[in-house]
Amino acid sequence: MNATEERLRDALKTVGDTIGPEDMPEPRFAAGRRRARRIAPAVVAVAACAAVVAGGAVVGGAFSSGGKVRPLTSMSASPSTAPTTSVTVFLCTKASPNASCLHEKATEPQKRALRQALEALPGVSxxxxxxxxxxxxRFKRxxxxxxxxxxxxEVGDVPDSFRVVVGTRAEAAFVQKSVLGSPGVDTVIVEGR
Structure with missing residues (x-):
């Protein structure tokens, strides 16, 4: 080893002896894990919503209303014109990952306005x-x-929702496009049978 290399080695050893673990910045991959822990509840909530929606479809579309369970097709006048498609409009919660929700739960006025808008759309039965x-x-069951x-x-992680019954996928797509981005709306999912 030449003189320059020896001086460099001594200088690095001296600096190395003065630096402690508290002086070292946190590795970037560890910071990502912390962020993932904050995102995990939101991901679980979205997964729970998807599971609840899928469960409702598997069970035959029975959703509770005021303690009674009734199939969605009972909203139709006759079996020959029974709706074949439904749209689920999930409302904002404090844990909603959607930035437009601003981590706030949908308000009662937003729910009333949304219901009126949904009922007024063409094709909604x-x-x-x-x-x-x-x-x-329903999630627990x-x-x-x-x-x-x-x-x-927990209660509140699975969001409030509106189940909208329509006849065709085109009507469902129209409903989805009409309400997506409305105040209080987190996600809109079209389900076909």
């Missing part, structure tokens, strides 16, 4: 409201044996 409490109870799911969600 029924609108049914499901509170976050009703959605949470849907996953009775999954301790992980039940521990990961």
């Amino acid at each position: 029924g609108v049914e409201y499901e509170s976050d409490g009703q959605a949470y109870e 849907r996953f009775p044996d999954s301790e992980l799911f039940r521990r990961s969600a």
Whole structure:
């Protein structure tokens, strides 16, 4: 080793001896994990919503309303014109990942305005409201044996929603486009049978 290399080695050793763990910046990959922990509840809430919607479709489209369970097709006048498509409009919660929700729950005036707007849309044959409490109870019934799911969600994590019954996928797409971005609306999902 030449003299320059020896001086460089000594200088680095001296600096190395004066730096402690508290002087080192946190690695970037660790910061990402912390952010992931903050995002995880929102992801769980979205997964819970999707599971509840899928569960409702699998069970046959029965959604509770005021303690009674009635199939969505009962909103139709006759079986030959029974609706074949539904739209679920999920409302904002404090945990909503949608930036337009501003981490606030949908207000009662927003819910009333949204219901009126939905009922006025062409092709809509029924609108049914499901509170976050009703959605949470349905979520618990849907996953009775999954301790992980039940521990990961609380009342309020599964959002309020409107179930909208339409006849065709084109009408469902129109409903989706009409209400997406409205105040209090988090997500709109079109379901076909």
